Amino acid sequence: MQIVGIIPARYQSTRFPAKPLAMIHGRPMIQHVYERSRLASRLDRLLVATDDTCILEAVEAFGGEALLTGSHHPSGTDRVAEACRLLNLSDGDIVVNIQGDEPLVEPVMIHLLIEALEKTPRCPMATLGFQTSDERDYLNPNVVKLVMDNSGRALYFSRSPLPCRRDAGDTPLSFIKHLGFYAYRNAFLQTFTELSPGRLENIEKLEQLRTLEHGYCIRVALSPVETHGIDTPQDLEKLNLIMHP
Numbered sequence: 140m141q142i143v144g145i146i147p148a149r150y151q152s153t154r155f156p157a158k159p160l161a162m163i164h165g166r167p168m169i170q171h172v173y174e175r176s177r178l179a180s181r182l183d184r185l186l187v188a189t190d191d192t193c194i195l196e197a198v199e200a201f202g203g204e205a206l207l208t209g210s211h212h213p214s215g216t217d218r219v220a221e222a223c224r225l226l227n228l229s230d231g232d233i234v235v236n237i238q239g240d241e242p243l244v245e246p247v248m249i250h251l252l253i254e255a256l257e258k259t260p261r262c263p264m265a266t267l268g269f270q271t272s273d274e275r276d277y278l279n280p281n282v283v284k285l286v287m288d289n290s291g292r293a294l295y296f297s298r299s300p301l302p303c304r305r306d307a308g309d310t311p312l313s314f315i316k317h318l319g320f321y322a323y324r325n326a327f328l329q330t331f332t333e334l335s336p337g338r339l340e341n342i343e344k345l346e347q348l349r350t351l352e353h354g355y356c357i358r359v360a361l362s363p364v365e366t367h368g369i370d371t372p373q374d375l376e377k378l379n380l381i382m383h384p
Contacts, residue, residue: 263327
């Protein structure tokens with residue numbers, strides 16, 4: 140069994156074109172993600188899956204491995220699935236989908252995802268959460284929340300406050316913020332891309348709900364650290380201030 144980390148990176152972005160090549164302290168964002176992910180010792184292989192030759196060449200220039208995929212994919216998950224087919228991965232291989240706009244990714248996050256799948260053979264997919272009491276995040280529809288059962292399997296993901304407190308409380312409500320990293324068994328990843336989008340997925344615009352709606356389970360691992368995803372140039376400016384050169 141192989142454990143392969145794949146970083147999907149597309150050139151076009153409505154809010155931030157050419158985002159993977161945006162510079163952070165003299166290096167492109169994709170290099171920061173790649174080099175930090177490479178510190179995860181459980182990965183047998185790490186590569187970037189992209190639809191753009193400029194990103195491909197940038198990755199190869201700093202010594203990373205990259206693979207050119209199609210430009211038609213509706214999501215990073217579909218791009219990762221194609222990369223797995225091009226790599227001829229076996230059904231039992233574990234694939235970690237590492238977000239290309241998370242330059243502060245920590246190796247422990249990758250390890251936790253891998254362990255979550257290994258410890259739960261009946262779950263074909265795992266994701267990360269972060270326990271917090273940040274009220275702004277709790278109320279922000281751009282921040283996805285999740286709830287899970289006592290065994291660590293996801294029950295639901297939502298942009299709404301989740302769980303929703305019925306009665307007023309004096310202290311901030313602790314909740315789980317979803318971090319958009321995933322691990323899959325390759326056989327399920329290929330199946331997932333063939334499943335029809337579900338009603339809840341279309342309402343919430345959350346791809347992971349497709350897994351739950353079709354009756355599959357998602358194991359949740361709690362990360363000890365939060366991430367700082369880059370969606371806009373303004374996010375990048377903030378990150379430049381907190382990252383050390």
